[in-house]
Amino acid sequence: MQRSLQHDTSPLGHVVVIGGGIAGLAAAHRLLATGLRVTVLEATERLGGKLMTGEVAGARVDLGAESMLARRPEAVELATAAGLGDRLQPPATATASVWTRGALRPMPKGHVMGVPGDPAALGELLSAEGLARIAEERDLTPTAVGDDVAVGAYVADRLGREVVDRLVEPLLGGVYAGDAYRISMRAAVPQLFEVVKEGGSLLDGVLRVQERVAARQLTGPVFQGIAGGVGTLPDAVADAVRAGGARIRTATPVLGLTRTGQGWDVRTETGVIAADGVVMAAPAWSASTLLAAECPAASVELAAVEYASMALVTLAFRRSDVEGTEALRGRSGFLVPPVDGRTIKAATFSSHKWRWVADAAPDLFVMRTSVGRYGEEDHLHREDSELVAVSLRDLAEATGLTARPVDTVVTRWIGGLPQYPVGHLGRVARIREEVAKLPALRVCGAVYDGVGIPACVASARRAADEIAEEITATPTRVQGAGSEAGQ
Template sequence: MNAQRTPDRGHAVVIGGGISGLAAAHRLLADGARVTVLEASQRLGGKLHAGEIAGVPVDLGAESMLARRPEAVELARAVGLADRLRPPATTSANLWTRGGLRPMPKGHVMGVPGGPEPLAASGVLSEEGLAGVAREPQLPPLELSEDVSIGDFVASRFGREVVDRLVEPLLGGVYAGDAYQISLRAAVPQLFEEARTHASLTETVRAIQQRGTSAQQPGGPVFMGIDGGVGQLPPAVAEAVRAAGGLIRTGTPVRGLRPGTRPGDAWTVVLDDEVLTADAVVLAVPAPAAARLLADWLPAAAAELNTVDYASMALVTMAFRRAEVAGLPDGSGFLVPSVDGRRIKASTFCSRKWGWVRDADPELFVLRTSIGRYQDEADLKREDAELVEISLADLQAAVGLAARPVATEVTRWIDGLPQYPVGHLDRIARIRTQVDAVPGLAVCGAAYDGVGIPACVASGRNAAGRLLPTLAPAVAQGE
């Protein structure tokens, strides 16, 4: 905690108890504010959700954190989880495409290759596709001045096959979205910026790889998990918030929000049966919920928020007797390009990827599949049992799995993944300009600055930082 606390602390209300809201609350408390967190559901954590299947701990939502972006790992350490941070036991993955399971090629940036050599051995691309990659450096020099979809940009240089069989499945694992709609500038900003300074896309990717190799610490993991699942992070942050004097209320939807009539006046937060006042408010809720709360007095920002689209998905987690799945291929699982027409879009072999899943019950093998893509969500209307059967059918076709699970768990994330289409960053800039003009208000979450856990943690912390001068200028001076 910050040593320069003040007895005359302002009161901040954080609306939303996902990891962004909890990160905001954690920073506000550390810098001397009084904090109340209001979560509409009965559970904290949002898309981070720790559960179990057949007695084995698993994540029923997001399962890993990007370790080379530090915010999430730093927060985990700050709330006492340092000794539970674990890298994946294996990171090798496959693609189920062109009729078989093929190794994920090396040497790419979000599926964008740095040349044909790593692709040739994998069998992911046809001879025609490989020839297109080889020809790319001879194309006219890159001209990239404005945002473009990553699919259209990569297809214009390498051909659609690279997009459909490499870029799309990797992006699908992050956004469940369409590569031909997702913004290059928002989804892969490093690639966007580098491409503006190089003559070819091949040269761009190689420059990124070279810079990354020289900057990396030897042996440092790309991803990190938490023993018991990354779903353990929200309750640990909540415990730290409470220990620092913060109040957390679940099952408490906010029905209305009104700013004061003059600068410095208190905010009014309307609940079902009471009204709270606050000196500042953090909106850490999905875009439609934020739009509803802003509509009456910040209509332009609300209109922009209402244009944020979302994808839905389901995770099907299954436990098998280990002896009955001994023939599964090596690796942490596989991705499935949508162009291949399969029902599942990925499968993770949890007992291979995470040591705590393997060790919890050595007689069981846990894996999960994901179903549902943006604008292709018809299967999500099916019953849980049907989603299990869809998953089993595709698993048998992909890896020959014929066993029946001893336990299953279906978790639906309806409107769970915000989409980042071309122009998304400009839209967010317009929203932030309008929000920042209102003293004592900040927004954060997956809809704004990135959907990964570190990005959400950073979004929450930055929202808190913007409010500190409003809450207590003396506190902000001690940062």
């Protein structure tokens, strides 16, 4: 059952949250807990950002992110606070493969984002030449990493390109839809960056990371889903913050942001909202535009953030039509290295991976593919029918699947994932430094501290806590009736 937020009936001040994705909603949730009054403004007609559910063949499915890291507490805590604790569900199976060199090959264990600690664990994934190259790594002189380094470039230098192209690249691509040879190790794999800074062998560094993780004695599943879909989380949080007194307005783009003597004026099509503080939880391009006048240095940095776009192709088959496809049995899905030249970059067998999907649609077999990476987005301009056709072609070649779907849904995520190239954390630090020069203004979201749901929630909590501390320490502007939209 949903739990309402409790807060002071005489709020200390009013904060406008710009953006109704999971970061903006999490910020609103946190702000209400401090006694502040909150208005959330979302430009589109829907809350949730990249979290969204829909239907295929009448079955409810996730059409955006489908899982969240469970060994970070923030997302699980937020879901529980929003009344979804009893619906948290680990994957029914996490047996993934890599489709490479013409076959589905088991995903090796004992790696850190695809970087192995034990070459023997790689099995059939690499060629004999690739395995021999890895075996030479401990004899190489240490490679300096400086303030940051690209994951792919460093690993290729130490272990050879094959381990990057066939393992690191598809794993990182699954998280960022990016290019491993551009992605920052410091930002994307910080635990590995810290050990390689210490010098020595990369293989030994991976083992040290694994030892440190083991020392934390983490238990429970690595990932969690939510029965009914991770896409139900935004609406549950929105219901909780409404119950706590917040106002949420969709289809309300913010047109301007102006600093006043006592606070902020937030301009919309219907008027100006007076606020003591502002949390900017919008994508980088939107935040850049809104901050151009009041914080030009941060605006320039935000404008330089690049995004990757992708499409998800969700397919529903009659279960009886796929039961004879042996390659599907027992697997949760597979990743596809770009070097193999396929169109799809991954496939998830949702009816195997998530018990709630199988239970909700026992006569169906639901799966989905993803198409598109950073710099490889031409596929997204194809018609839906073409994306379905190329997905079925690749699935047939990978698994032998010959069945035809009874329904399909194509979901395009344009500008779906911010990219974290080398130097990204320096950019984030500069943005935050410039924004912090203005009173009661903070930023949060996938641009800053990680693209996963827990990272977005943590980013939101940080912004909310800093705003609340600042506002409660100074006289407020909006104690009374306030403005047209803030109440």
